[in-house]
Structures are given as structure tokens and as C-alpha cells.
Amino acid sequence: xxxxxxxxxxxxxxxxxxKVHFEIRRxxxxxxxxxxxxxxxxxxxxxxxxxxGEILSLVGESGSGKTTTGRAILNLVAKSGGEALFDGxxxxxxxxxxxxxxxxxxQMIFQDPYQSLNxxxxxxxxxxxxxxxxxxxxxxxxxxxxxxxxxEFAGLKPAETYLYKYPxxxxxxxxxxxxIAAAFILSPxxxxxxxxxxxxxxxxxxxxxxxxxxxxxxxxxxxxxxTHDLSLAWLISDRVAIxxxxxxxxxxxxxxxxxxxxxxxxxxxxxxxxxxxxxxxxRALLKGETPSPVKLPPGCRFxxxxxxxxxxxxxxxxxxxxxxxxxxxxxxxxxxxxxxSGAGDPVPLQGEENPSCxx
Amino acid sequence: xENAKKLALHRKRKQFVEALFRSKMSLVGLAILVFFVLLAFxxxxxxxxxHQEYGAGEMLEPPSKAFLLGTDDLGRDVLGELIxxxxxxxxxxxxxxxxxxxxxxxxxxxxxxxxxRIDAFLMRVTDAFLVLPWLPLMLxxxxxxxxxxxxxxxxxGVTSWAGTARLARAQTLSVKERxxxxxxxxxGAGHVYIMRKKILPNVFPLIxxxxxxxxxxxxxxxxxLSFLGMGDVLRxxxxxxxxxxxxxxxxxxxxxxxFVPPGVCIILLVLGFxxxxxxxxxxxxxxxxxx
Numbered sequence: 258x259x260x261x262x263x264x265x266x267x268x269x270x271x272x273x274x275x276k277v278h279f280e281i282r283r284x285x286x287x288x289x290x291x292x293x294x295x296x297x298x299x300x301x302x303x304x305x306x307x308x309x310g311e312i313l314s315l316v317g318e319s320g321s322g323k324t325t326t327g328r329a330i331l332n333l334v335a336k337s338g339g340e341a342l343f344d345g346x347x348x349x350x351x352x353x354x355x356x357x358x359x360x361x362x363x364q365m366i367f368q369d370p371y372q373s374l375n376x377x378x379x380x381x382x383x384x385x386x387x388x389x390x391x392x393x394x395x396x397x398x399x400x401x402x403x404x405x406x407x408x409e410f411a412g413l414k415p416a417e418t419y420l421y422k423y424p425x426x427x428x429x430x431x432x433x434x435x436x437i438a439a440a441f442i443l444s445p446x447x448x449x450x451x452x453x454x455x456x457x458x459x460x461x462x463x464x465x466x467x468x469x470x471x472x473x474x475x476x477x478x479x480x481x482x483x484t485h486d487l488s489l490a491w492l493i494s495d496r497v498a499i500x501x502x503x504x505x506x507x508x509x510x511x512x513x514x515x516x517x518x519x520x521x522x523x524x525x526x527x528x529x530x531x532x533x534x535x536x537x538x539x540r541a542l543l544k545g546e547t548p549s550p551v552k553l554p555p556g557c558r559f560x561x562x563x564x565x566x567x568x569x570x571x572x573x574x575x576x577x578x579x580x581x582x583x584x585x586x587x588x589x590x591x592x593x594x595x596x597x598s599g600a601g602d603p604v605p606l607q608g609e610e611n612p613s614c615x616x
Numbered sequence: 617x618e619n620a621k622k623l624a625l626h627r628k629r630k631q632f633v634e635a636l637f638r639s640k641m642s643l644v645g646l647a648i649l650v651f652f653v654l655l656a657f658x659x660x661x662x663x664x665x666x667h668q669e670y671g672a673g674e675m676l677e678p679p680s681k682a683f684l685l686g687t688d689d690l691g692r693d694v695l696g697e698l699i700x701x702x703x704x705x706x707x708x709x710x711x712x713x714x715x716x717x718x719x720x721x722x723x724x725x726x727x728x729x730x731x732x733r734i735d736a737f738l739m740r741v742t743d744a745f746l747v748l749p750w751l752p753l754m755l756x757x758x759x760x761x762x763x764x765x766x767x768x769x770x771x772x773g774v775t776s777w778a779g780t781a782r783l784a785r786a787q788t789l790s791v792k793e794r795x796x797x798x799x800x801x802x803x804g805a806g807h808v809y810i811m812r813k814k815i816l817p818n819v820f821p822l823i824x825x826x827x828x829x830x831x832x833x834x835x836x837x838x839x840x841l842s843f844l845g846m847g848d849v850l851r852x853x854x855x856x857x858x859x860x861x862x863x864x865x866x867x868x869x870x871x872x873x874x875f876v877p878p879g880v881c882i883i884l885l886v887l888g889f890x891x892x893x894x895x896x897x898x899x900x901x902x903x904x905x906x907x
Contacts, residue, residue, distance in 0.1 A: 328798075331802055333798055333801055333802055356804065357804065359804075360802070360803055360804025361804070363802075364802065364803065365799065365802040367795050367798070367799060369795060372794055372795040372796065373795040373796055373798075373799050374796055374799075375796040375800075375813075375814055375817070375818070376818070377817035377818060378813075378817075379621070379624060381621070386800075386803060386805075387803040387804075390803065390804060390805055390809065391803075391804070420620065421620050421621055421623070421624035422624070423624075423628075436799075439799075439803075
């Protein structure tokens with residue numbers, strides 16, 4: 258792994274109490290009746306950081322705000338509060354030069370390869386586009402050579418057969434490879450991968466994931482890997498963060514997925530994974546539906562669905578706190594669940610100075 | 617590299633042309649347009665005629681060997697007038713449509729893309745142009761600017777873009793939500809770049825098929841203006857012929873050869889544009905495609 262160069266921050270991305278709220282447009286009737294404006298708290302105070310070369314998975318059900326978090330970090334959606342730092346500077350700052358650098362170093366891979374490629378552009382234009390608009394001058398030959406290189410890296414060989422095709426002439430897997438080639442062509446330091454394989458056939462998935470890991474190994478790229486698939490998160494990432502209704506419920510090494518999780522929500526997600534064991538194990542399954550993010554329940558936002566709910570849960574909202582080495586959870590009774598899970602001795606509540614509690 | 621790219625573009629164009637030739641309606645439309653274009657630009661070379669030569673024949677002479685379509689009230693050859701008038705109608709139709717399309721597309725795309733106050737402002741202006749009775753507006757503008765051919769082109773152009781703007785805005789609203797627009801933003805593309813490279817290519821097919829229909833309206837507008845005496849007196853046009861036929865009382869004296877030929881030509885030309893526009897719509901707009 259590359260050494261942290263001088264003058265570089267240790268964390269490539271630092272998210273502090275990030276909030277993204279959307280106001281729902283009121284209907285005429287609502288205005289007449291004087292109803293209050295409703296806000297959807299898509300992301301409601303998320304804090305984490307990403308080291309250079311690290312893969313962090315953001316896991317959650319649909320509507321948990323994981324995609325919005327990724328978009329806010331890339332400044333594709335305006336944040337309502339908190340801060341997202343890239344290389345130590347706020348992503349929403351307006352400095353032209355900095356923004357040019359930021360758009361080169363941070364890229365996004367989208368979920369749906371049928372939607373994310375312009376049907377009117379040829380593959381060669383799609384892949385070389387980041388180069389053409391990065392503000393530096395590249396001549397035609399260099400553009401073409403780098404496009405071919407990127408396509409072949411992404412597994413489209415020989416690249417020449419794909420250059421002058423339109424997206425609708427390719428399969429879903431091939432399209433996602435094109436999207437990946439376009440994201441890789443600038444050798445970015447950071448990639449937000451929003452469910453990059455969820456629309457693809459199982460046979461293609463492994464290839465695409467391997468590509469991403471290969472990129473990390475050669476270029477030390479960091480990933481924010483957004484997924485709803487826990488087993489995928491366990492497989493690919495160094496750390497996993499579990500989100501629920503706009504907040505991180507638990508964050509820790511990828512092993513928390515394999516059973517050492519303490520939060521009842523994480524536990525329920527893990528228990529919902531299918532197993533190959535013959536005798537059915539005891540599962541704590543989720544009941545009910547995710548509450549509306551417009552009207553959050555009082556206290557802990559997971560309390561209405563939690564199987565361990567206690568009176569304190571509906572009164573106070575638990576903070577995300579350290580429960581073990583690099584392991585944080587937002588549950589009042591995390592220590593209790595930790596000792597039950599047998600994953601190790603509970604670490605008594607400690608301040609942030611404790612090195613084992615560094616995220 | 618450029619060759620391979622051209623080849624791919626050529627392939628795409630070929631598909632479009634093939635689809636065009638498969639439909640009977642577009643073939644008929646195309647045939648009519650080709651006929652009138654030839655009539656307008658090759659006809660005058662073959663058929664000698666001077667617009668200002670009065671008294672070549674008798675007044676309101678019926679069709680004969682010398683004058684195949686008779687003469688008008690000033691003794692001019694109606695066939696010659698018809699051939700030389702075709703150019704005016706076509707030029708006005710195409711140029712006015714071009715102006716209308718450019719204004720409509722720019723207004724519509726910026727309105728839909730930026731949204732908010734810009735959208736509200738541009739759409740109110742568009743609404744104003746939509747609800748203003750276009751005929752009086754055109755008459756006033758034509759009177760103010762004077763009745764030269766180019767003024768008429770401009771007048772028709774600036775009064776007929778509102779529908780195109782609405783169409784472009786509606787399509788932009790749907791295109792701008794698609795992920796490739798966000799992808800362009802994520803690599804640092806500017807607004808103008810996104811509108812030009814991402815939105816326009818996806819909105820254009822719809823505008824294009826609409827444009828052909830707009831040109832039919834533009835030709836009719838030119839006819840109307842000329843008929844009402846706002847045309848360019850120095851250039852023959854079909855509308856102008858109808859105007860003079862009306863003034864000379866051709867209908868009441870039964871001089872059918874004076875007003876029927878320009879009338880039929882206008883109807884045919886408009887029909888040609890309408891047919892073509894309709895089949896473009898069918899080819900370029902998959903929702904309308906027959907399965």
C-alpha cells in the first residue's frame with residue numbers, strides 16, 4: 258500500500274454529522290389548511306471517515322439514505338447540515354481550481370447501467386468524456402489510447418470492437434464495464450459505487466467486483482460501496498456501516514457482519530441472510546415496515562420494530578458510541594448485546610481519546 | 617479513428633432513412649416536397665417569366681395553348697407566376713421554421729433545465745405568445761417592420777416558437793432526471809455542456825418532427841399575410857396571387873384558373889410537410905411506433 262504522502266490527510270473522506278433534508282412540496286390543499294411543511298430526513302446526522310485505500314460498505318434497506326449520503330459526499334445534492342470533507346476541504350466550497358481537482362479525483366459508479374449512459378453517445382465518447390472536460394488539453398491520439406486502455410482494463414477486449422457502438426448495442430454487464438472504464442480513466446482516489454452490481458447477473462458480478470478490488474490494489478483507490486446486500490459487503494469491504502432511516506446504527510470491521518454485531522437492527526439483517534445449515538437457527542426477524550422518514554418515531558428510530566425495545570428506547574435517542582475496537586453502535590444496550598453475542602468483552606464507555614475507539 | 621466514427625454515424629443515419637422509405641405516408645410527403653423544391657429552384661430556369669411584365673396577354677384570359685393556366689387581371693401568365701411564387705413560399709416556410717425552432721428549443725431547454733424562477737419567467741413569456749392571437753400580432757409586426765420577405769420570415773419566426781418551447785421543456789424535464797445527466801455532473805460538466813451534449817440530443821428528435829409540422833403552419837401564415845396585403849409586392853408568392861385574385865373579383869367572374877392553382881399548391885405543400893412530420897414523429901418517437 259502506498260505511503261501517506263506528506264501534506265495529505267490520513268482520511269480521504271471525512272463526513273461529520275452530515276444531514277440532507279428534502280422539503281416535500283405542499284399541495285394547494287395543504288396550504289389552504291395551513292398544514293406545516295413536511296421534510297424528509299433522508300440523511301439525518303451521519304458521521305464516518307474513509308482512509309486512503311479503504312473500502313467501506315454502506316448497507317441499509319431501500320430508503321435508508323445510503324445513496325443520498327454518497328451523492329452528498331460528491332456534492333451532487335445540497336446538504337442541509339454538517340460537513341463532508343474531501344482531502345481536508347469541504348466538498349461544497351466554490352473554489353474553481355479545487356472543484357476541478359475534486360471532480361477528477363472523485364468519481365461515481367451508478368447502479369443502473371441502462372440509465373447512466375447517454376443513449377445518444379458512442380462508447381468512445383462516454384469513456385473519454387471525463388478526460389475531455391477535465392480542463393487539461395489532451396490530443397486525439399492520447400484520448401483514444403487512454404480510452405482503449407481503460408476499456409481493456411475494464412475487461413472489454415478488444416476495445417476496438419466496442420469504441421464506436423452505442424450503449425443499446427451492449428448487454429447490461431458490458432454497459433457497467435463501460436461505466437467503470439469511464440470512472441477509472443482518470444485514476445481517481447475515491448469512488449462512490451452505488452450498488453454497482455445489483456442489476457447484473459451473478460456470473461458478471463464477481464468480475465466487476467474483482468475489477469474494483471484490482472483498482473484499489475494498483476491505484477490505492479478508496480471506495481464507498483453502497484449496497485443492500487450484507488453478504489456482498491462482508492466479501493468486499495474492510496469496514497461496514499449499517500444505516501437505518503438516515504442514521505448509522507452500527508459501524509465496524511467487516512467482521513461485524515459475520516456475527517459480532519451488537520445492534521438489534523444489524524442482528525436482524527444478519528439473521529435474515531439465508532444459510533446452508535440444515536437445522537434452522539433462531540432468527541430475530543424484523544417486524545413491520547420502515548416508518549416514514551417524514552414522521553420519525555420518538556427516541557430511537559428503530560424502536561417500533563425492535564424486538565428488545567425497552568421504555569428508555571422510546572424516550573431517548575441513542576448516540577453512536579464506541580463499544581469495541583473500531584466498533585461503534587447506536588443502541589442504549591449495546592454492551593449487553595455485546596456480551597450476549599460472545600464476540601469479546603465489552604469495552605466500558607470510553608472517550609474518543611482511546612485509540613481503540615478511533616474510527 | 618474519425619473514419620470509424622463516421623462509419624458508425626452513417627450506419628445510424630441509414631437506419632433512419634430506411635425506416636423513412638418503409639412508410640407510405642413519408643414517401644408521399646417526400647415526393648410532394650421534392651416536386652415543389654424542383655418547381656421552385658429548377659422551374660424558373662426552364663420557364664421564362666417576368667413578374668413585372670404586365671399585359672403579356674389579355675386580362676383574365678382563360679387557359680389556352682399560349683397560357684396553359686390563363687392570365688391574371690394584369691395580363692400576366694398564371695403558370696409563370698405560380699412557378700416563380702413557389703420559391704417564396706418554400707423560403708419563408710423553411711427559414712421561419714428555423715428561427716422558430718431555435719428560439720423554442722433554447723427557451724424550452726433552459727426553462728426545463730434550470731427550473732425555479734427562470735422556468736417561471738420563461739414560461740410566462742411563452743404563455744403570452746401562446747395566448748396572444750397570432751394573426752393580429754403578425755399583422756402589427758409586419759406593418760411596423762415593413763413588408764419585405766425577410767421581415768415576414770422574422771415575424772412568422774418570432775410568433776410561432778411557443779409550442780416548440782413547451783414541447784422542449786416537457787421533454788427536458790424528463791431527460792434531466794435521468795442518471796446520465798447526474799453522471800455528467802459528477803465528472804464536473806457545466807450547465808451549458810450538459811444542455812448541449814446530454815439534453816439536446818435526447819430532446820431533438822421530438823422537436824425535429826414537430827418542426828416539420830411548424831413549417832406547414834409557417835407557409836400558411838405567409839399565405840395569410842400576403843392575402844391580407846402584407847406580403848412583399850416585388851416577389852410573387854402564392855398568397856399574393858390569392859390576394860390579387862380576391863381583389864380582382866376572380867371568384868365572382870368565374871376566373872377559376874386565377875385562384876385554384878395557387879390554392880391547390882398551398883394545400884399540397886402543407887400536406888407534404890404534415891405527412892413527413894407525422895412519419896418523422898412515428899420513427900423518432902418510439903411511443904408512437906406501431907408494433
